[in-house]
Amino acid sequence: DGGITQSPKYLFRKEGQNVTLSCEQNLNHDAMYWYRQDPGQGLRLIYYSQIVNDFQKGDIAEGYSVSREKKESFPLTVTSAQKNPTAFYLCASTGRDSYNEQFFGPGTRLTVL
Amino acid sequence: DAKTTQPPSMDCAEGRAANLPCNHSTISGNEYVYWYRQIHSQGPQYIIHGLKNNETNEMASLIITEDRKSSTLILPHATLRDTAVYYCIVRAFFSGGYNKLIFGAGTRLAVHP
Numbered sequence: 001d002g003g004i005t006q007s008p009k010y011l012f013r014k015e016g017q018n019v020t021l022s023c024e025q026n027l028n029h030d031a032m033y034w035y036r037q038d039p040g041q042g043l044r045l046i047y048y049s050q051i052v053n054d055f056q057k058g059d060i061a062e063g064y065s066v067s068r069e070k071k072e073s074f075p076l077t078v079t080s081a082q083k084n085p086t087a088f089y090l091c092a093s094t095g096r097d098s099y100n101e102q103f104f105g106p107g108t109r110l111t112v113l
Numbered sequence: 114d115a116k117t118t119q120p121p122s123m124d125c126a127e128g129r130a131a132n133l134p135c136n137h138s139t140i141s142g143n144e145y146v147y148w149y150r151q152i153h154s155q156g157p158q159y160i161i162h163g164l165k166n167n168e169t170n171e172m173a174s175l176i177i178t179e180d181r182k183s184s185t186l187i188l189p190h191a192t193l194r195d196t197a198v199y200y201c202i203v204r205a206f207f208s209g210g211y212n213k214l215i216f217g218a219g220t221r222l223a224v225h226p
Contacts, residue, residue, distance in 0.1 A: 004156075035216075040218075041218060042200065042216035042217050042219060043157070043216040044216075045215075088154070090156050090157070092156070101147075101159045101162070102149075102157075102159065102214060103159070104156025104157050104158070105156050106155060107154070107155065107156050109154070
């Protein structure tokens with residue numbers, strides 16, 4: 001089945017540690033996105049990538065980094081510089097024929113202790 | 114991007130139609146209206162989109178007013194599984210390009226027996 005995989009579903013880290021969230025898609029989509037969601041809030045864009053080896057900052061990129069070495073993969077690193085990293089993180093992708101319909105992964109809930 | 118306004122919450126009886134309104138009075142001529150929904154702790158799911166004509170698919174109908182300043186998402190026979198947060202988003206579509214979707218707080222729809 002085609003889709004987007006995010007792992008793990010739940011992640012716990014100690015304060016001050018960097019952590020990398022995985023996002024893989026087998027939909028052959030060019031564009032991929034990372035969002036953050038806080039309780040009771042909508043999604044906010046962290047980073048997005050329209051093509052391999054290229055990515056742009058979204059609205060809340062500070063304290064995060066990404067890479068796009070392969071079309072299928074768009075990992076997100078939450079660094080120690082991110083002041084409030086505890087949140088629900090969602091990865092999405094979209095293809096050329098999808099009229100901006102974004103397909104979302106199941107999300108990773110990160111808790112920093 | 115045009116701003117959208119949605120009621121924070123709505124109720125609907127199971128089996129009845131759920132009509133979710135959205136105001137987008139500053140929408141431009143090339144901007145589409147998208148609807149997504151998010152069931153608790155899952156990734157958002159695409160429902161439908163439209164430009165100026167009414168649209169219908171297997172999930173819902175989208176009614177856009179003639180002046181395009183508002184729209185209504187209709188779930189014709191709501192079920193308990195339709196309980197979710199529904200997001201109305203306005204975004205321009207550019208052929209061959211990818212654009213970010215701006216998610217607001219949405220409408221929390223509760224379907225009750």
